[in-house]
Amino acid sequence: MLKMIELPYPLNALEPYYSKETLELHYNILYKGYVDNTNNVQERLKLARDKNDFSNIKCLEKDLSFFGSGVILHELFFENMGPPIPTEPNMKLLQQIIKNFGSYEAFKQQFTEASKTVEASRMVYFGMG
Numbered sequence: 590m591l592k593m594i595e596l597p598y599p600l601n602a603l604e605p606y607y608s609k610e611t612l613e614l615h616y617n618i619l620y621k622g623y624v625d626n627t628n629n630v631q632e633r634l635k636l637a638r639d640k641n642d643f644s645n646i647k648c649l650e651k652d653l654s655f656f657g658s659g660v661i662l663h664e665l666f667f668e669n670m671g672p673p674i675p676t677e678p679n680m681k682l683l684q685q686i687i688k689n690f691g692s693y694e695a696f697k698q699q700f701t702e703a704s705k706t707v708e709a710s711r712m713v714y715f716g717m718g
């Protein structure tokens with residue numbers, strides 16, 4: 590049985606980028622729903638296996654995939670976000686960036702432009718609720 594992970598920071602820790610209300614919605618409502626529904630589907634799958642009744646297997650596995658991915662994507666989000674941290678690289682990293690890109694600004698420009706063109710699965714977008 591899946592359990593919700595603890596949010597590793599207070600609900601208002603991502604402000605001003607994510608309001609307390611927005612994070613609360615995603616954690617307490619949407620994420621909780623994905624966890625509860627994943628557990629529900631897993632129980633229904635166990636019953637199906639116990640009864641050797643796989644007449645509904647397509648629906649069950651589709652639901653497990655949908656709700657399970659919602660759990661994983663929310664946990665990735667929660668664990669990779671956090672309160673603001675210093676955004677400047679340390680001296681060793683800065684020296685390497687300058688060596689590779691010519692300047693910190695050139696690195697940031699290339700990184701920003703590259704991130705605009707990254708192709709991603711729409712599942713990520715929809716999975717985040």
Ligand SMILES: [Fe+2]
Nearest residue numbers: 615619717718
């Ligand atoms: Fe969400």
